[in-house]
Amino acid sequence: MGHATIEWVYVGVVIALLTWVGAESWNVERLVEHVPAEAETIKVIGQQWFWTFEHEDGKKETGQLHVKQGVPYKFELVSKDVIHDFNVPDYTILMDAVPGRVNVVWNLFDQPGEFRIQCREYCGFGHSTMKAKLFVEPQTAEAAAEGQNATAQAPAQAPVQSAGPPGMPLTILEGASVQGSPDFDPDTITVKKGDKITVTNKDTLPHTVTSGTGPTDPNNAKQFDTSIIEAGATADIQTTNLNPGQYPFYCTVHPYMTGKLIVQ
Amino acid sequence: MVLEVKQPRPMWEILFSTHHTDIGLLYMITSITALMMGGALALALRAELFLPGLQIMPDPTSFNRFFTVHGTTMLFLWAIPFAAGVGNYLIPLMVRYKDMAWPKLNAVAFWMIPVGAALVWLGFSDTGWTAYPPYSIIRAPGPAAEMWIFGLKILGISSILGSINFIVTILKCRHPDLSIMKMSLFAWSILSISFMTIVAVPTFAASLIMLYTDRLGISGFFNPAMGGDPIAYQHLFWFTFHPEVYIFLLPAVGMLYEIIPKFSRKPLFSYQSGVAAFVLLALIGFASWAHHMFATGMSFTEKTVFMVGTLAAVPASSMHVFNWIATMWGGRIKFGAPMLFGVGGIMLFFASGAGGVVNTALPLDFITHDSYWVVGHFHLILMGTVSLTFTGFIYYLFPLITGRMYNERAAQVHFVLAFVGVIFVFMTQHLLGLHGMPRRIADYDGTIPGWLIMNQIATIGAWVAGLSYVIMLVNLIKSAGSGKEADVKDPFQIGEEYYDYTRREPHH
Numbered sequence: 001m002g003h004a005t006i007e008w009v010y011v012g013v014v015i016a017l018l019t020w021v022g023a024e025s026w027n028v029e030r031l032v033e034h035v036p037a038e039a040e041t042i043k044v045i046g047q048q049w050f051w052t053f054e055h056e057d058g059k060k061e062t063g064q065l066h067v068k069q070g071v072p073y074k075f076e077l078v079s080k081d082v083i084h085d086f087n088v089p090d091y092t093i094l095m096d097a098v099p100g101r102v103n104v105v106w107n108l109f110d111q112p113g114e115f116r117i118q119c120r121e122y123c124g125f126g127h128s129t130m131k132a133k134l135f136v137e138p139q140t141a142e143a144a145a146e147g148q149n150a151t152a153q154a155p156a157q158a159p160v161q162s163a164g165p166p167g168m169p170l171t172i173l174e175g176a177s178v179q180g181s182p183d184f185d186p187d188t189i190t191v192k193k194g195d196k197i198t199v200t201n202k203d204t205l206p207h208t209v210t211s212g213t214g215p216t217d218p219n220n221a222k223q224f225d226t227s228i229i230e231a232g233a234t235a236d237i238q239t240t241n242l243n244p245g246q247y248p249f250y251c252t253v254h255p256y257m258t259g260k261l262i263v264q
Numbered sequence: 265m266v267l268e269v270k271q272p273r274p275m276w277e278i279l280f281s282t283h284h285t286d287i288g289l290l291y292m293i294t295s296i297t298a299l300m301m302g303g304a305l306a307l308a309l310r311a312e313l314f315l316p317g318l319q320i321m322p323d324p325t326s327f328n329r330f331f332t333v334h335g336t337t338m339l340f341l342w343a344i345p346f347a348a349g350v351g352n353y354l355i356p357l358m359v360r361y362k363d364m365a366w367p368k369l370n371a372v373a374f375w376m377i378p379v380g381a382a383l384v385w386l387g388f389s390d391t392g393w394t395a396y397p398p399y400s401i402i403r404a405p406g407p408a409a410e411m412w413i414f415g416l417k418i419l420g421i422s423s424i425l426g427s428i429n430f431i432v433t434i435l436k437c438r439h440p441d442l443s444i445m446k447m448s449l450f451a452w453s454i455l456s457i458s459f460m461t462i463v464a465v466p467t468f469a470a471s472l473i474m475l476y477t478d479r480l481g482i483s484g485f486f487n488p489a490m491g492g493d494p495i496a497y498q499h500l501f502w503f504t505f506h507p508e509v510y511i512f513l514l515p516a517v518g519m520l521y522e523i524i525p526k527f528s529r530k531p532l533f534s535y536q537s538g539v540a541a542f543v544l545l546a547l548i549g550f551a552s553w554a555h556h557m558f559a560t561g562m563s564f565t566e567k568t569v570f571m572v573g574t575l576a577a578v579p580a581s582s583m584h585v586f587n588w589i590a591t592m593w594g595g596r597i598k599f600g601a602p603m604l605f606g607v608g609g610i611m612l613f614f615a616s617g618a619g620g621v622v623n624t625a626l627p628l629d630f631i632t633h634d635s636y637w638v639v640g641h642f643h644l645i646l647m648g649t650v651s652l653t654f655t656g657f658i659y660y661l662f663p664l665i666t667g668r669m670y671n672e673r674a675a676q677v678h679f680v681l682a683f684v685g686v687i688f689v690f691m692t693q694h695l696l697g698l699h700g701m702p703r704r705i706a707d708y709d710g711t712i713p714g715w716l717i718m719n720q721i722a723t724i725g726a727w728v729a730g731l732s733y734v735i736m737l738v739n740l741i742k743s744a745g746s747g748k749e750a751d752v753k754d755p756f757q758i759g760e761e762y763y764d765y766t767r768r769e770p771h772h
Contacts, residue, residue: 007537007586014582018575021625026568029626033564048403082399083494085559085634089700094630096560098495099398100488103561116712120634120702122392124403125324128705179325179405215707256323 035106039074042067046077046084046097048177049126050206050228050253051117062206062228064133069112077103085121088134096121112138125179126255129215167196167236170209172229176257177205183257184209190262193244197237197261201229207251209237214255223247239263282367284352287374289665291349294377296658298341299651300737301385303730305334310689310726313719316710327706328390329408335393336412339512340419341381343646346654347515348373348426351454353661355430357763358451360439365432369425376422380415387411392704394501397486397494401478413476420469427458434458449538453518456546457511463550464511468504471497495560502553510549510577512646514542516653517584520606523653523660524588526760527603528595533587541587544580552577558629567626574624581617585610600756601675605656608683612648616641619694637697640690647729648686655682655736662740663755664763668747674739681732688725692718 042065043054053061067073077086079097086105087094095105119130168191176183191197199209206228212220223242226235242263251257278286309330312320321327352370356363364370389412391400400409434455438447475497477483484490486497525532532538551573558567588610597603619641622628632638655678662670696718701708710716754762 004534004537007534007583007590010586011579011583014579018578018621021621022572022575025571025625025627029567030564032627082403083396085702087634087700087702089635092631094559094633098560100493101495101561116700116709118700118702122328122396122399122704124328124390124399127328127702128324128707 035074035104036072036108039072039106041074041076044075044077044086044097045080046086046119046123046130047080047205048082048124048253049119049130051086051119051130051132053132064135065117066135066137067109068137069109069139072106072108074104074106077105082123083121084119084123084130087118087120088115089118090115094120109136112136126253129252129255166198166234167191168198170197170199170237170259172199172201172203172207172209172251172257174202174204176203176207176251177254179254179256183251183254184259186259188260188262190264191239192264193242194240197239198234199226199229199237200234201231204231205253206230207253207257209235209249209259210252211247211249211261213248213258214250215252220250221252224249225252228253237261282363282371284356284364284367284370287364287367287370288349288351288353290374291345291352291377292658292665294374294381295342295346295349296737298337298345298381300733302334302337302342303733305330305337307726307730309334310723312706313708314723316708316716318707321706324706325390328392328704329388331704332389332392332412333384336384336416337381338646339393339508340416341377341384343512343650343654344419344423345377347454347457347512348423350450350515350519350654350657350661351426351430353665354763355433355451355454356437358448359434359437360442361433361437364429365437366429370429373422373425373429376418376425380418380422383411383415383418387415394505395475396501397475397478397492397497398488400475401487402489406479409479410476413472413479417469417472420465420472423461424465424469427461430454430458431462445535445539449521449532449535449542450515450518452539452542453514453521456542457514460507460511460514460546460549464504464507467500471500471504474500495557498557498560499554502556503550506553506556507549509642509645510545512650514545516609516650517542519653519657519660520584520588520609523602523606523656524591526762527600527606527756527758528592528597529758529760530591530595533590533593537583538587541580541583544583545577548573548577548580552624555624555629558626559633571624571626575621578617578621581613585614585617598756598758600659600758601670601672601679602656602660602756604676604679605652605659605682608679609649609653609656612644612652612686615691616644616648619644632697634703635697636693636701636703639703640693640697643693644686644690648690652682652686658736658740662743663750663752666744666747667750667752668743669750669755670743670747671739674735678732678735678739681735682729685725685727685729685732689722689729690725692722692725696722 041056045052050063053065075086077095077097079099081099084097085094086097091107091109093105093107095103097103113136115134115136117132117134119127123130168189170189171185173182173185175181189197201207208226208228210221210225211223224237226237229235244263247261247263249259249261278289308320312327352364387408389404389408391404391409391412434451474483474485478485478487484492486492486494488494521532521538552570554562554566554570555574623632623641659670659675696715699714701715708715
């Protein structure tokens with residue numbers, strides 16, 4: 001055909017462009033994927049619907065991750081239930097956490113600060129709330145002082161472990177993580193101001209007791225928050241600072257678990 | 265056989281007919297209904313995302329159910345049945361045969377669709393249209409997930425039966441005087457997707473059964489707790505559904521080959537290159553499935569292979585685009601509604617194809633994967649290219665089916681609103697993805713720079729596009745009853761041959 005030449009030229013140009021894109025991508029990916037030998041390992045555990053991090057020195061963190069600036073880290077991703085995806089958009093870290101597999105991704109954080117960690121693979125009810133905070137701590141002494149201030153502003157989330165005599169019992173029932181099952185026992189707990197509440201997690205998954213009606217409540221966790229209570233563990237809620245009234249609470253991991261606290 | 269609506273017949277005669285135009289009409293009416301229902305779900309999803317927090321949906325699970333059924337409806341109840349409907353209507357005309365090869369099988373294939381649709385809609389599953397295990401096995405609530413599995417099973421069988429019918433009609437029932445290299449390119453597109461369906465869909469049909477027995481707990485193919493591998497499902501799934509992307513796309517490409525030369529008043533630039541591109545795409549479409557899975561922990565070699573396989577599909581697609589542009593070049597173009605939709609579809613096809621090259625480039629995939637970029641990208645192809653072209657073809661076939669003309673002014677307003685709406689929604693979603701917004705989230709943090717405003721732009725765009733389709737619906741219903749009588753030889757006044765009305769085959 002007479003006018004086939006122009007089409008061949010066009011297809012040739014397209015193929016040349018694609019070859020260039022492919023070769024360049026191959027080369028960049030090859031360099032990006034190579035994990036440095038001196039990288040520190042952090043084990044990342046995803047489960048419905050929160051992240052847990054285990055450092056090389058055995059330190060465990062839930063819902064937040066502290067790393068140092070300028071140190072290469074190798075993340076080993078695992079999942080305890082369904083597929084999640086560990087994602088730090090600001091650092092383009094993205095890899096699926098697949099149950100039954102260990103996936104590896106690495107990064108060197110060059111900017112200190114606070115960044116968001118989110119789940120990028122659909123994992124059910126709490127997919128949109130499956131978030132964590134990444135704190136990159138600066139290396140230099142001067143920057144370290146700034147960093148101290150930055151971390152001081154972050155809400156203190158030290159878990160209140162149970163100590164002293166047990167208070168009013170509040171039990172998280174086994175199977176509470178399944179939507180629609182009975183969760184808190186009792187559902188409405190009534191205490192006198194100043195009473196202590198001892199929360200016992202009898203379920204096989206971690207839970208929290210956090211004030212507020214749910215993750216979209218702007219005042220959530222303002223009155224009280226046990227943070228993560230591991231399976232079988234207990235935590236205390238102090239009511240000395242609470243005014244008499246009604247306080248709805250929920251579990252940040254499974255926001256459909258709700259209850260009410262009445263302080264008299 | 266033509267002018268179906270103009271000759272009043274009792275409803276049951278159309279419903280129980282095995283004639284290809286009746287079945288084609290039923291297919292089209294069903295798929296347009298599905299488009300409206302799926303679109304309503306999309307508008308609800310976008311309305312929910314207009315503001316952070318939950319305003320419309322009672323809980324995130326409802327949101328998840330909505331996007332699952334939206335995706336399933338648009339893909340399996342709109343895109344595939346509409347192509348099958350147009351194929352039913354036109355393929356026997358184009359190959360000059362009295363009907364499809366097996367009329368009763370044809371009717372069976374159609375009537376499986378409402379059954380599958382009922383299962384999907386009554387179940388309202390929350391697995392996502394991909395139904396990735398282990399979520400779909402160990403967490404997704406039943407019986408919705410089971411109903412989704414069986415609904416998809418039935419829809420899959422329906423499309424395989426339809427494809428067998430098309431292949432036999434085109435290859436065996438073609439008029440002896442009509443060589444295959446003289447057959448219209450739309451028939452070529454239907455032939456290509458029919459072969460692809462027969463190769464691709466059984467894989468997914470098998471994995472649906474495996475998913476079901478896994479849910480029953482009697483097997484553990486994809487359940488890690490029982491020694492299975494969830495990634496195996498993803499391979500089986502995408503082996504079917506990457507080729508399926510071309511199964512959605514190629515009928516639209518074939519329709520553009522009908523529309524573009526006619527409205528440009530010029531012969532097609534190169535028939536051979538169109539045929540070659542169809543065959544190439546049908547083959548290469550099978551070489552790229554795992555590019556959906558780069559982030560599941562694939563080895564570097566696997567990723568390289570599937571990147572090359574994906575890039576290899578681009579020259580064939582770009583041959584189609586070149587062909588259309590070269591056909592329009594120097595033509596006396598008449599911008600009737602079908603042509604407007606066709607040209608809009610080509611523009612967005614180019615945009616989504618360029619986005620696809622970005623997705624497959626390995627390092628860039630890790631920026632875009634599972635973000636709103638991906639949502640924008642595949643909607644740009646499925647809504648922007650496939651659905652807009654299908655819409656243009658609805659207008660194009662309207663005089664053939666009803667013998668009346670639609671309101672041209674309303675159709676042009678429809679195009680402008682739909683095109684602008686699509687750009688507002690899906691281009692914005694590309695940017696949202698680059699700002700790190702994950703897909704399938706019911707709620708988002710409005711304080712992250714850019715997220716709130718971009719979500720609001722996308723929602724407004726979606727509502728504009730939704731409104732434009734209401735205009736279409738009103739236009740079609742009104743014009744079918746009281747529109748201007750069409751000139752059946754050349755309804756668009758372009759001086760080009762329209763479909764042949766003179767052959768009338770008796771209903772049987």
